[in-house]
Amino acid sequence: MVYGLGIESSCDETSIAIVKDGKELVSLKVYSQIETHSPYRGVVPEIASRAHLEKINALLSVCMEESKLSFQELSYVAVTGYPGLVGSLMIGAQLARCISLVHSIPIVLVNHLEAHLAVIGLEGELPAFPWLGVLLSGGNSSIYVYKGFGDLELLADTQDDSLGEAFDKVSAILNLPYPGGPTIEKKALQYERPKGEKSPFPKLLKEDGSDLIRFSYSGLKTAVLYYLKSLGNQMPVERICYYFQKTAFELVLRNINKAIQKTQIKTVVAAGGVLANETLRSLLEAEKTNRSFQLYYPQKKIYCTDNGAMVACLGYHLWKEKKFVGLDFKVSPKRNFEQIL
Numbered sequence: 313m314v315y316g317l318g319i320e321s322s323c324d325e326t327s328i329a330i331v332k333d334g335k336e337l338v339s340l341k342v343y344s345q346i347e348t349h350s351p352y353r354g355v356v357p358e359i360a361s362r363a364h365l366e367k368i369n370a371l372l373s374v375c376m377e378e379s380k381l382s383f384q385e386l387s388y389v390a391v392t393g394y395p396g397l398v399g400s401l402m403i404g405a406q407l408a409r410c411i412s413l414v415h416s417i418p419i420v421l422v423n424h425l426e427a428h429l430a431v432i433g434l435e436g437e438l439p440a441f442p443w444l445g446v447l448l449s450g451g452n453s454s455i456y457v458y459k460g461f462g463d464l465e466l467l468a469d470t471q472d473d474s475l476g477e478a479f480d481k482v483s484a485i486l487n488l489p490y491p492g493g494p495t496i497e498k499k500a501l502q503y504e505r506p507k508g509e510k511s512p513f514p515k516l517l518k519e520d521g522s523d524l525i526r527f528s529y530s531g532l533k534t535a536v537l538y539y540l541k542s543l544g545n546q547m548p549v550e551r552i553c554y555y556f557q558k559t560a561f562e563l564v565l566r567n568i569n570k571a572i573q574k575t576q577i578k579t580v581v582a583a584g585g586v587l588a589n590e591t592l593r594s595l596l597e598a599e600k601t602n603r604s605f606q607l608y609y610p611q612k613k614i615y616c617t618d619n620g621a622m623v624a625c626l627g628y629h630l631w632k633e634k635k636f637v638g639l640d641f642k643v644s645p646k647r648n649f650e651q652i653l
Contacts, residue, residue, distance in 0.1 A: 318624025321404030322396025329620030334628025361399030383415040390627020393421040401643035428583040431622035449584030450476035453527035468525035478529035499553035578605040
């Protein structure tokens, strides 16, 4: 049996987890900073790093106590090294260094984005490589060809706002709470679309041909803003939320189909915070049936958020390949897949 510790502190969730054999969750603790950042309608880097510093040791203690393990029983400590807010990443990195130094446990440095995709290993057997990794979150709207652990090729990226970012900005426009995703979905589900009604928002990137795969959501945000201005004092929030989601998710489905056609890879792993959206999950399931591809995404919504379990899970596979780093490893805000030493 191999027990590994995962440390996640890349943005606004502080999380510690212990995973057994890379596939069985032993303990997971998450502290969310949403309430702290809500007044600012976004993450404030200095506040985030301070909150990590205040909470991370307590989370570690509770996690270790719940697991009933000693540090000597851990085979590795995995920590998010990139990408993320540098000040926040440094808090997790320093904890990993301390554990490694005191208890002589090897450190595995984990790519935050890759960990989101690998987390499905906690809910079943991982599919055979290669996969199409679809990452939809507050900072990313991307598609990768996932060839093997530590080996990802960027296939499609966002040109401006990510999908999660667009949810937050539209929520602000509509005077809805932060973060925008849960509230917009709730409002959208309350709208009963009249038969034959057309969307007030245009199709995104409709001029892109079959070879070009990209995401762009800033135009949709602007369309919502101008649509509201055209209505004067009226604000049909439920209708706007419904068509915002419908327009945003249509681009996701279209890009997945383009990626399958381009690569001939028919295994799709979708992950990231936006995958907590039930409407998107239903659309993906329907598309899977219609287009006959394999689909995986985290069934437990806590695995969609930033969490230590995904770090420990990916860390196990990197540990097996002996991809260790020394105490002098660096953290970085950069989103690339080269080992940062």
